[in-house]
Every structure is written in C-alpha cells, then in structure tokens.
Amino acid sequence: MDSTPLRSYWQRHGGRLTVLLAATVAALSVATGVANIGARSVVGPLGQFVPEWIQRTAGFTGALTGFLLVVSALGLRRRLRVAWYATTILLPMGALQGLLQSSSLSVPLVVLSIVTLPVVLANAARFDRELSVSTSQLAAGAALVATQVYGTVGAYTLREDFTTIDTPIDAFYYTIATASTVGYGDAVPTSQAARLFGISVVLLGASSFALALGTLLGPAIEARFSRALGRMSGGQLELLEDHVLVLGYGDLTEPVVTELTDAAEFLVITPDSEQASALSDRGVDVLTANPSDEEPLQHARIDDARAVVVATDDDAKDALAVLTARDLNDEVYIVAAATDRENVPKLERAGADTVISPASIGGRLLVRSALDRSDVYDAVAQLVEE
Template structure:
C-alpha cells in the first residue's frame, strides 16, 4: 500500500501536565520526531547583559524582602554576639540564609520566627537559587520548553491554513493572506527543504519539514483539522499526490492547487482540488495583454498585487446597499455572488442588490507595510 493510501494516523491529544509526567514509547517517539520536523517561530529574547541585570535585580529584590521579613520579627531571633538583631543583622542573616551558607551566629528562637522560616524564608531561598542558576536551567530545559510549545500548538490548532511549498508561489500566497488580515498563527507551512522551513520560521510561521505526499507529514501539520489547504509545489505530479493525500485526510477543507500545465487541471480536480490555478497559461495571457495594451497589463498586475494601489476584495453587501443598483454604490462592483451563482456586472439579474449577496469590488486600500516587511 502506498503512503498516500494509508489511513491517517489519529494523533493522541494529551493534557500538558500528563505529557510532562508520563509518556509511552510511542508518544515519546512522536514527540521526538515532531521536535525534529516542526519549526516554531523564532522568539526574540532580551540581550544577554539585560538578562543578567534583570536576574540580578530580582535577586536583590528577594534579598530585600527577606531582610524586611526577618527584621519585622527581629525579637524572635538571637544574635550570639550581642543578643539583639538590628537591620544590618537582618540583612546579614538574609544573605547567609539565601546563599545556604548558614554560619549559625544568628538563629530563630521563637516559634513564630521558625514558622516564618519554614513558610517564607525557605521558598525565597529556593527562588534565590533558581535565579542564580537560571542560565544553567535554561540550557537544561530548552528541549522541554520546545516540546511544550509544540504540544500546545498541536492542541490549539484548528481551522487553520496549510500551505504546501514555501517557494516563490507559497511565499506570495502567504504574503497575500497576511495582507488580507489572516494571522500568522493560523498559517502552517509544509516544505521538504529544511532551508525553506527555517525561512518560514524566521518569518513568524510554524513550519513542518517533510515530504507532503506522505500522510504522516500532513498529519504533523494538523491538515485533518485545517479549513483550507494551498498546494504550491514545483511539479504537477507532486501537486496531484499532495492533493490526493490532503483530501483523504480532510474531506471538508477547501483545497487550492497551483499547476504549471493546463492538461493537468482535470487530474488535479479529480484528486480533490476545489480550484486549480495554472501558472504557465496565466503568465502567457498576461504576456499577450502586455504586448497589446501595456496599461491594461499594469492594471491587472495592480489588482493581483496586494497594496499596490488597486485591490479586488469580496465582502458582504451592506445594509445601505440592499435594494440599490450596483452602479449607484460607492465601490466599483464588478461581480456579485448570489447563493451559488456568480453574476457579472452586465448580468440583467443584477438590477438590484439583495440581502445575502456578496459583492466583488475594486477598491483602493492602504498597503500593509508592517505585515509585508517580514517577507522582504
């Protein structure tokens, strides 16, 4: 049985605490494999000097709090040198206690002081030690944190968009999605090249490294819970296998596929694609238009390029537009989707707009520069 014909593996969704406390051999293997293949967005940490100063400040704060706690009950402590505990003695006791030095010259003698040592001083001592060895703990817990991040992402991911292929077509598709207001948290990249997956992580996207024609790879991308899938590999035969596998894993998702040749469109639709965009024929038509009318070609390029001046958008008809003629609306309406019918601007049934219509308009939108900078 071929890989794309295998029944999808059902992922085990464990609670976060259970995954940290106990994992079977299968779960441990899956987590290890996920850690190697799934790349999470890079988090920008504080500079090393700032981290050291921050930890030093927290340590001094813990020391000050401990000093105040001891001094507030200084009558419950005994100093072997003079019998009384001053503020300086309280600071000295806090220092040697938090550092676990403990010379024994100042000791709690009352029940209250000993109870405070048990309930407050001891936790503060542990916190102080954690702060001091924080760098070492970060190194030791880095792998655990990564597994926790991946586990939380896999549990929460649903209704997202999976983009197979992070080449030129995949990058521009993601750029358009982000420009249309879709959060990067809702986009997952799948690419066989580790370099492309790392580039997606640098762009703030979750990526999965692996062969998208295999169901195991798409399961890692949670394609079974995705709402939309974009298939944009380099070869049409790869696109057909990916589409077939994705449709087998998810019967409800909308699948859009990029193809190079028109003759492969029927095969891709039989594989489960809802929409097939042919890159070579589209480029050829644009070349022909550019020769005949360069300005028309420039207008088409503006319509297809987000933030270049003119954008094609689809939106629901507003309450004020219901009952109006399309030509009387403020936006330039070029088509209307009514139910399952697509009506262009010249269709006689478009005499009046109706409630529930979705209009396709040409509008001038401000470029989303802050969203596009990360892809440049």
C-alpha cells in the first residue's frame, strides 16, 4: 500500500488534526465532569475501589481540566510551544480523572485522551512559537493575582473578625466572592477593621477584573473591527498555515477567488480598501496592503504558504509582486497570469514557476472549437494533452 498520500495529508493537516483532537477532548472533559459532579453512585470497573467523594471530586476537577484544555487548544491554534507543553500534561490528567470518575460516560474521554496524546507528541515540531505577552496583559495578570493574594492573606489574618472564616480556603473563597462583587453574605465582618478591609477587596477586585477583561476582550473587538474594515488582525494572521496567497485583485482574480473558496485556505492582499471591504463582506480573508511590499507578505506568513497566485490586470505590478514573493520564499510555488503574451518571459524571469496567458489560451480554445467543431471541454482536454 502506497503511504505517500497519507504522509502528504499528515504533513499538511497534522497541526489542524492535533488542534481538533485537543478541542474534542476538552469538550468531553467538561461534559463528563459536569455530568459526574452530581452522581449519587459510583459505577464502572473501578466503582468498588473509588470512594464516592473521590469520584465527585474527580468530576469537578475534570471539568476544570476541560476548561484548561480549551485554553490550550486555542494556544495550539496559534502554534504556541507553551500550549503544547500544557496539552501534554493535561491529556494524561484528563484520562486519569476519567478513570477516577468510573462512569460509563467517561469511557470516550479516557479513550480519546489516550489516542490524542501520541498525535500531540508526533506534531511537537509544528508548535514552535514563543508566547508573546504584552505589557498590559502582564499588568492585568499581576494585578489579578496580587488582589487574590492580598485578599486571602488579609482575610485569614483577620479571621477572628469574620463569622465563617477559619481556614485559608475560607479566606480564598471570601476573596473570590467579594472581589467578583458576588458577595454571598456568608462571611460577615464583625469589626470596623474587617469592614474597611472588605471595602478595599471590593475596589481592588473590581478594578483587577475589569483590567483583565479589557486585555482579553480588546483583541477580540480589534479583530471584529479589522474584519469590518477589510483587514485581518495579527492573531488571525498567525493562524494561517499551508494557505494560498493571492497577490492583488482584478478581473482575472475573481475566478481564482471563486475556485479557491472550496478548495483551500487562502488570503487576498490588495491595496484597494473598497475591494478589500467587498471581499470581506463575502467572507473572504483579505489584507489591505501593497502586495509588492515585504512587510505585508511577512505578516501573511508567506514562509508557510503552499502557493502564491498573482493574477491582476497589470503585468508590471504582478512582476514586482512575484519578485518580492520569490525573494521572501525561494521555495514557494508561484503561478502568475500575463495579460499580454509578450510579458510571459518577463514574469518567468521575475521568479514565477508557471505563467499562464489567458488571452493566448482563450484564442487557441476558440480556434480549436471553431475548426474541429468540438465542444469547448474537448478543446481544453486536447490542450492539456499537448
């Protein structure tokens, strides 16, 4: 059996398969964890060995592991190395928690976790990006952690001035409930110092939570605005892999976009903002920039592109775009369309692997069809054979 197609598929889609499997395990972990939290009896092969409280605790921690796997799967989509490390740790944890839950609902989770782990390990080289954290994100994380530490230590120190705080866990619970402004009212301050401390936890907690939400929602809002304006955000560009770059947009480009829509992932780069906005409204990924500039091609991850297509109505601009693309990636396959037949050699010298002249091909098709009185598809087949 020829393994070449399987190897080719693995090389192209191994990363996406890893992300898909990790996300599926995450969903199963959350679902089975929630289902087993409220279980009243323990069943399954380990039922007689696992106490009920361990099974219910495993359900709770399994749900938490599932949420962490969701985060790591999102990190895998961005090819982050730290997300790969996290996933390799969380998958065995999820399988172990599924075993401890000892429920028939946990069987798919255990099996899929075991199957996914070798796939993640085999694709380790694909996830090679370092985590880039902005100053605002660091500040938000530090503020959030500092607030929880301050509230927990302070509440435990003042535990005699509260009604139900006796342990560090009680103090941490009080801090979470107060800082998030939930305030269940089960830990009541009984002294002036405790009340003032509670006020400080509310103010610091609300501020840190707002700062954290801002840093998380900010990129998402930016992405929505960027798409509305016909642009792609940095996060969206980082997800591109094994894609086709379409440099420029014109009358010749529209059939290319139509053909690629169901065939491969692609990105159009055009300097025309109106064209970019129209393409974006159709759901096409587009970057508003000059396709002959190096910076937008680097942002569009030309190093990871499977092919480059250049097909506008301006052969001079196409030649410059081909030159830039070839200079940035000397291995990518470049296909160009020449409006004038005389420009075919020029585009080839610029670095295009294949240059097609639509006018020349159209003329030959018309002549073949007229002389042979054959169907246009038969004429195309004859040209292909030649």
